[in-house]
Amino acid sequence: MLLVLVGLLASCKGWTNAGAEIRIGVVASLSGELSDASGMGMFNAAHLAVDEVNEAGGLKIGNRTHPVTLLIKDDRDQPDEAVRVTRELVQEKAIAIIGPPLSRNAIPVADLAESLQLPMITPTATNPQVTLGKKYIFRIAFIDDFQGNVMARFAREDLGITRAAVLYDVASAYNRGLAEYFKQEFERAGGTIVASETYTTGEQDFRKQLQRILAAQPQVLFLPNYPPEIVRQIQQARQVGITATFIGGDSWGDLDLATYPESEGAFFSALWSPEVTNQTSKAFIQTYQQTYNQMPDDSAAMTYDALGLLFQALQTQGVVEPEAIRQGLANIQRYEGASGALEFNGTGDPEKSAIVLQFKSGKAVFYREVLP
Incomplete structure (x- = not known):
């Protein structure tokens, strides 16, 4: 979608009738675990998204073309820091915020x-609290009740x-929420949660909880947690004798877990896979690889789409005002993005497919797509 948009902007080269620059804030975890x-x-x-627009002449809003x-x-993966840098972006006249990527930081921001009344689009935060009851907050990812x-x-x-058994960080909204959605649906589907164990952020030794899980004899162990905790948990689980299949949420795609032998055979939900493509994603993957000499991950594809949505809303509305941007975003019903098709039904949460991946022979491979 964005690559098509850039093509339409080509006639604007040379900054003819140029307007003031459009400032867009990005809050990302550039340091931290x-x-x-x-x-x-x-x-x-x-x-990449902004360079494509600027190289094509800028973003045409109304009768003016604006550089972006x-x-x-950097929020350093800390909620307080995420809020602080967002305030800085407000002072620096950002018209909208892209990010933060993690729910624990996205909720306070x-x-x-x-x-x-500052429009915000988080690419990958999945906790429902991010958008619940809010008019100016949008996301590209599915939400945790769906993936749970x-x-x-x-x-x-x-x-x-x-x-099934579950081990999760009770102090983290993402972990806690995803665990609860999983447990409720598993039991609704006729299964039994034989063990549900918790810990708090910062713990590194999970063997006591895992011993209790071992005694309950689960067939699967659901770990809706963040790396590097996941690495310690799967290693310690095997050490205490748990043979259950590991399953996880989208956070499992945030670390190269496939390099750890304990992850072999594990399944997890993913926000995006380069194996599930449309014309937009194919073009995005090609351009990203040519530019950065590596494959894009889900955070890249979904950040690209967040900016594409924002650009479309600005062009549709024709003015750079918070309420107009909000209306423009809210009125987008379907968007064919690099991360797949997004459908919005009057909320900030899209209907979006989930991808199930499996670790096999040191790689995360496509297993199946689950439609909303």
Whole structure:
């Protein structure tokens, strides 16, 4: 979609009738434990999207063509820092915010952005609280009740599992919410949760909880947590004797877990896979590879789409005003993006397919697509 948009802008080369620059804020985790997982994908894709528009002459809004400037801030994967840098972006006249990528940081930033009537699009945050009750907050990802239900049904129906256990961080909204959605749907589908164990952020030794899980004899162990906790958990689980199949949420795609032998055979839900493509995603993958000499990840594809949605809303409305941008985003019913088809039904949450991947022989491979 964005690549098509750039083609339409080609006639604007030379900044004819140029307007003031459009400043767009990006809040990404460029440092911290998950910086390698989502930060650089966001950084690269944001630059790619904006460079394509500027190289084509800028963004035509109304009868003026505007250069687009990125203002990128590092939230260091800390909620307080995410809020602080968002306030900086407001002072620097950003018209909208892309990010943060993680729910634990996106929730407080969304609260702030909503209070300021500042449009925000998070590429990958999945917790429902990010957008709940808000008019100015949007996302590209599916939400946790959907992916929790997907993985519960997958375990119950595709794998034929009747006994499941869960281990999750009770202090994190993402982990806690996804665990609860999984448990509810698994039991609704006729399965039994034989063990549900918790810990708090920062813990590194999970063997006590895992010993109790071992005694319950589950067939699958659901770990809706963040790396590097996942690595320690799968290693310690095998050490105490758990042989159950591991399953996880979209956070499992944030680390190269396939390099750990304990992950072999595990399944997890993913926001995007380069194996499920449309014309937009094929063009995006090709351009991203040519530019950065690597394959894009889900955070890259979804950041690219977040900017594409914002550009479309601005062009449709023809003015650079918060309420107009909000209306433009809210009125987009279907968007064929790099991360797939997005359908919005009057909320900030799209209907979007989930991808189930499996770790096999050191790689995450496509297993199936689950439609909304």
